[in-house]
Amino acid sequence: MSSHERPITVPDFQAARSKGVRLTVLTAYDYTMARLFDAAGVDALLVGDSLGMVVQGHSTALPVTLDQMVYHTRCVARGASRALVIADLPFMTYHLGTTQALASAGRLLQEGGAHAVKLEGGERSAEMIAAITRVDIPVMGHIGLTPQSVHRLGGFRVQRNAEQLLADARAVEQAGAFALVIECVPSEVSKRITESLQIPTIGIGAGPHCDGQVLVGQDMLGMFPDLHPRFVKRFAEVGKLIRESAEAFCREVREGTFPAAEHSFR
């Protein structure tokens, strides 16, 4: 939707599929990155609970709280003038039942300024998705490798049970979700899922047949130079650039060449 001038809405996002327009989604956790990605024409900014790993340095997303998600969503929403802002419901903020799910989703819209929420799980989450969409909060589903289930799954692994994945995808759509993230699933399976749904599918490690793609911003920018997941293409080596810039700063301060006259007041 690169030529789209006004802010992108949930119906625009859904309509992209029937128009054959591929959707672009990147994660963002702060104002600076949100502004840059928004200006680049990214269709949706996902405030993912991956911030537990990317921003907070945990080994999983499980420690992330709803208060933290509200805070980061607010920062991202301030930086987004065109992109749809979608916020993750973190672990244990929708698992206790529909009342909890509604209250949590409501906070991400009311306090965070999100336009939609994302939650993990297929058949098992259908009841929560239905309850949230019933009060007109748009929901994006998420199946395949669902990071909040990392301990049950035994790690961050490719998910290959095609029949279960298809059943999950259909359950998410029937519950009223407006889009579906498919994570780490073989390409042939995500192709079957995409063909069997009406709502757009957004892949991450799910091959080229989805209606759109999502990546973690810091991954695609090469800000974790030691991490090489197969499904991440590094579109830049920003990590190297940051390190070299910081090294140059240290060198110039130590040499006494920064600040120079043009950086100083008379």
Ligand code: KIV
């Ligand atoms: O939390 C996240 O960043 C996500 C994406 C990887 C889809 O769920």
